[in-house]
Amino acid sequence: MKGPLFYSKILLFGEYGIIKDSKGLSIPYNFYNGALKMDKNPSEEAQQSNKNLQRFTEYLSKIDKQLVVFDIEALQNDVSTGMYFDSSIPQGYGVGSSGALVAAIYDKYAQNKITVLENLTREKLLTLKAIFAQMESFFHGKSSGLDPLNSYLSLPILINSQENIEATGIPTQSSNGQGAVFLLDSGVIGETAPMVSIFMENMKQEGFRNMLKNQFIKHTDACVDDFLKGDIKSLFKNTKQLSKVVLNHFKPMIPAQFHELWKKGIETNDYYLKLCGSGGGGYILGFTPDIKKAENALKDYKLEVVYNF
Incomplete structure (x- = not known):
């Protein structure tokens, strides 16, 4: 069977x-x-x-x-x-x-x-x-x-x-596009339940709730709209903002050894990292306007391209 x-x-x-x-x-x-x-x-x-x-x-x-x-x-x-x-x-x-x-x-x-x-x-x-x-x-x-x-x-x-x-339908991939979405293997297994409970605990604080509404959700919604419309320039702008918000407010969900790497991507614009699922390990999701640059900057890690722009 x-x-x-x-x-x-x-x-x-x-x-x-x-x-x-x-x-x-x-x-x-x-x-x-x-x-x-x-x-x-x-x-x-x-x-x-x-x-x-x-x-x-x-x-x-x-x-x-x-x-x-x-x-x-x-x-x-x-x-x-x-x-x-x-x-x-x-x-x-x-x-x-x-x-x-x-x-x-x-x-x-x-x-x-x-x-x-x-x-x-x-x-x-x-x-x-x-x-x-x-x-x-x-x-x-x-x-x-x-x-x-x-x-x-x-x-x-x-x-x-x-x-x-x-x-929904998503824009057709461009097979020779330089821009890409990729998975970065953190080499650590993530557990969903503890991450969700950290999030739920944070939600009890008014400041965190406001950040979620005014920053995290605002940029997330914009990213979804940009991606579906195929507005790549705006997508990268919003993904960068989202990457910053996650680094500042979702630190426990990012394995400690990736904090610097995360920051470096935002500073160099070579790539922007975000959580893939609940975080805490597993894959990290990356967006880059130039996959060659990202591969070079992340040459010590295993990348899997999942979508080309």
């Missing part, structure tokens, strides 16, 4: 802000993927994944039936015969490893599921997002449901606000 593939995702803009109704833009990243599988001789990783699926199945059996009904019997049978999630998506890297798993389980076991082929009204997208948020909270404590939604639909998703999301 081998299920369909579900891809990783990259939240280009909106990390943390979407909790407080900023815009967001999430795109599928086909470099990594995962699928449900069974093997006669499972590896150690497969056995570990199977154990996680046992716990997840237990959790899904108690999920609100008004929201979603699963064929729990079929799921329990498959898990008891060794089903696991075979994935190349790195865990704790902010590219949606649990999201792809949630999408795969929903696709195979949900009854009366909303399929990718039907007319995806805003209402259906919000229903899917609510189901996925409930499912994924098993892994993170609190989830927006966005990662699994992206993985399930394999389409770019524009978040206008928590109650207003839509599948």
Whole structure:
């Protein structure tokens, strides 16, 4: 048995802000993927994944039936015969490893599921997002449901606000463009839950809330608009501002050894770094007007280009 593939995702803009109704833009990243599988001789990783699926199945059996009904019997049978999630998506890297798993389980076991082929009204997208948020909270404590939604639909998703999301098109990549979005491997695994709780703790302070609204969300929204319009000049201006705001106010989410590198990018304009997902490790997202310059400035690190301007 081998299920369909579900891809990783990259939240280009909106990390943390979407909790407080900023815009967001999430795109599928086909470099990594995962699928449900069974093997006669499972590896150690497969056995570990199977154990996680046992716990997840237990959790899904108690999920609100008004929201979603699963064929729990079929799921329990498959898990008891060794089903696991075979994935190349790195865990704790902010590219949606649990999201792809949630999408795969929903696709195979949900009854009366909303399929990718039907007319995806805003209402259906919000229903899917609510189901996925409930499912994924098993892994993170609190989830927006966005990662699994992206993985399930394999389409770019524009978040206008928590109650207003839509599948969207993004400008075609320019294969020989100098400008690029890239992933920088921090070499450290990030944990989502502790980062989110630091953020929630900060939200209790009025100064932090004001900064979020007047700076972070303002620049995030502008970046999303610029990206979708293909206004690259304005995009880099706003990404630079966003990078500054994150360095000044989200320090705990940036691994300490990257603080200087982050600052250097802002000062030289060779690249601008931002959080990829909740931060704390995993990938860091970079934007550069000139990928050659960025590669040179970051030559000690592993970069993966995900989009060319």
